[in-house]
Amino acid sequence: xxxxxxxxxxxxxxxxxxxxxxxxxxxxxxxxxxxxxxxxxxxxxxxxxxxxxxxxxxxxxxxxxxxxxxxxxxxxxxxxxxxxxxxxxxxxxxxxxxxxxxxxxxxxxxxxxxxxxxxxxxxxxxxxxxxxxxxxxxxxxxxxxxxxxxxxxxxxxxxxxxxxxxxxxxxxxxxxxxxxxxxxxxxxxxxxxxxxxxxxxxxxxxxxxxxxxxxxxxxxxxxxxxxxxxxxxxxxxxxxxxxxxxxxxxxxxxxxxxxxxxxxxxxxxxxxxxxxxxxxxxxxxxxxxxxxxxxxxxxxxxxxxxxxxxxxxxxxxxxxxxxxxxxxxxxxxxxxxxxxxxxxxxxxxxxxxxxxxxxxxxx
Numbered sequence: 001x002x003x004x005x006x007x008x009x010x011x012x013x014x015x016x017x018x019x020x021x022x023x024x025x026x027x028x029x030x031x032x033x034x035x036x037x038x039x040x041x042x043x044x045x046x047x048x049x050x051x052x053x054x055x056x057x058x059x060x061x062x063x064x065x066x067x068x069x070x071x072x073x074x075x076x077x078x079x080x081x082x083x084x085x086x087x088x089x090x091x092x093x094x095x096x097x098x099x100x101x102x103x104x105x106x107x108x109x110x111x112x113x114x115x116x117x118x119x120x121x122x123x124x125x126x127x128x129x130x131x132x133x134x135x136x137x138x139x140x141x142x143x144x145x146x147x148x149x150x151x152x153x154x155x156x157x158x159x160x161x162x163x164x165x166x167x168x169x170x171x172x173x174x175x176x177x178x179x180x181x182x183x184x185x186x187x188x189x190x191x192x193x194x195x196x197x198x199x200x201x202x203x204x205x206x207x208x209x210x211x212x213x214x215x216x217x218x219x220x221x222x223x224x225x226x227x228x229x230x231x232x233x234x235x236x237x238x239x240x241x242x243x244x245x246x247x248x249x250x251x252x253x254x255x256x257x258x259x260x261x262x263x264x265x266x267x268x269x270x271x272x273x274x275x276x277x278x279x280x281x282x283x284x285x286x287x288x289x290x291x292x293x294x295x296x297x298x299x300x301x302x303x304x305x306x307x308x309x310x311x312x313x314x315x316x317x318x319x320x321x322x323x324x325x326x327x328x329x330x331x332x333x334x335x336x337x338x339x340x341x342x343x344x345x346x347x348x349x350x351x352x353x354x355x356x357x358x359x360x361x362x363x
Contacts, residue, residue: 005147005180009068012182013055021046021055032123035111036066041121042077047276048265052077052085058182061107061120072109072118072149073179078231080273081210081223087230089223091207096186099199100220100233101153101172102163106131108150115144117152117171127154131171138170139194148176150190153198162239163219173197175224184229214238240274244355249275251353254282259344278355286347293343297329304330 009018018040021027026046029038040059046052056077063072079086089095104127106117116123117131131154135142144150156169173193177184187197201221203209209223220235249271257267264283268276304320305312314334321330332339 007070007073007180009064009070012058012070017053017055018059021053021059024051026051026056027059028121030122037063037071037109037111037123038065039063039118039121039123044263044265044269047273048263048268048280050084061105061118063107063109063118070179072107073177073182074105074107074120074149074151075175075177075184075231076182078233080233080235083273086232087225087228089206089225089228089230089232091205091210093206093225093227094204095206095209096224096226097201097203097209097212098174098186098222098224099201099218100222100235101155101174101198102161102219102239103127103153103155103159103165103172104131105174106152106154106171108135108144108152110144114140115142117154119154127159130154130156130159134169135171142192142194145176145190145192147179148185148189149179150176150193152195163217168196171195184224184231186224209234235272235274240272244275247271249355250351251282251349252351254279255286255344255347255349258283258286259341275355282349282353286349289347290340290343293329293346294340297326297333297339297343300324300326301330301333 018027022029026043026049027040028043029040031038040062042056042059046056058073058076060077061072061074062070064070104119104125106119106128108115108117110116114136117128117135119125119128119131122128131152134156151174152171153174155165155172157165157167173187173190173195175185175187175198176189187193187200201209201212203212206223206225209221212221214220214236216238218236219239220233222231222233224231247270254267258264264280267283268279271279301321304317304324307320308316317334318331321327321334324330329339329343332342
């Protein structure tokens with residue numbers, strides 16, 4: 001029997017590129033809790049900085065052993081239609097169009113105990129453990145095709161995002177990736193899959209997919225251009241709005257998270273890509289507003305002091321500062337006390353400020 005074709009990290013990436021991505025905080029590695037395996041995943045910082053290259057795009061749940069051999073190779077990161085970084089697909093390009101399932105990506109990888117499932121950045125997440133247990137108990141005789149990484153959507157009631165799949169608790173086949181080359185395939189490449197398969201639609205070209213009507217209660221479509229082997233997502237506006245509501249995303253939530261020390265990258269990472277610009281712009285506006293308030297306090301203090309007589313007293317300062325709208329902050333500044341947190345409270349936005357400028361009650 002000939003050996004199964006595979007690849008290595010050294011063959012996938014230029015020398016030192018993965019190490020640099022890790023050092024720069026763009027990729028993180030997680031070690032398997034019991035096996036000599038590592039899973040590589042892009043970070044929140046990468047997403048926020050839009051720092052996509054051949055390394056970060058590929059590190060989306062890439063599984064390797066101690067020698068650097070690749071054991072599981074997921075689809076490279078792909079984007080929403082019209083989003084920076086999204087593939088350009090010709091309108092008449094032949095495509096395969098599937099449903100955009102709304103669960104967690106599952107990456108099937110080999111272990112001595114049989115196939116297991118990882119999520120994008122973890123061997124041991126709740127979803128990964130649930131999926132591995134389900135795979136082994138429900139489909140104990142199934143094995144992935146040689147040389148392919150099988151990809152599934154992990155769907156069960158406790159992992160609901162927005163779309164309601166009822167009582168479905170299963171692994172929905174999405175497709176597969178050839179480990180040696182990175183070439184990806186539609187679900188039909190895994191002919192013996194015993195579980196549910198993502199729905200495929202009869203849209204022959206990208207033009208047809210763009211013209212397809214939105215389906216109520218679904219996330220959208222994934223369009224796979226077969227020739228160049230590229231993908232994009234077409235998300236329905238209704239889903240984007242519902243996701244915002246389900247996550248409770250509004251300006252006050254972002255403001256509170258920033259005030260508690262969260263970074264913009266940490267806030268944006270769990271959200272769909274289409275929300276990232278709004279979060280970034282809001283955070284920029286809030287932090288700029290805080291800087292401006294601090295400068296106003298300092299400049300007003302300096303102006304007051306410049307107008308006081310030599311040997312001025314606190315009472316002299318109070319006679320002027322006490323009439324100013326920033327008086328509480330001026331006295332804190334005079335006394336060398338911290339007041340940044342109080343200034344942040346001044347910037348508290350309305351809870352009904354949302355990514356689309358609408359309140360949750362709008363029809």
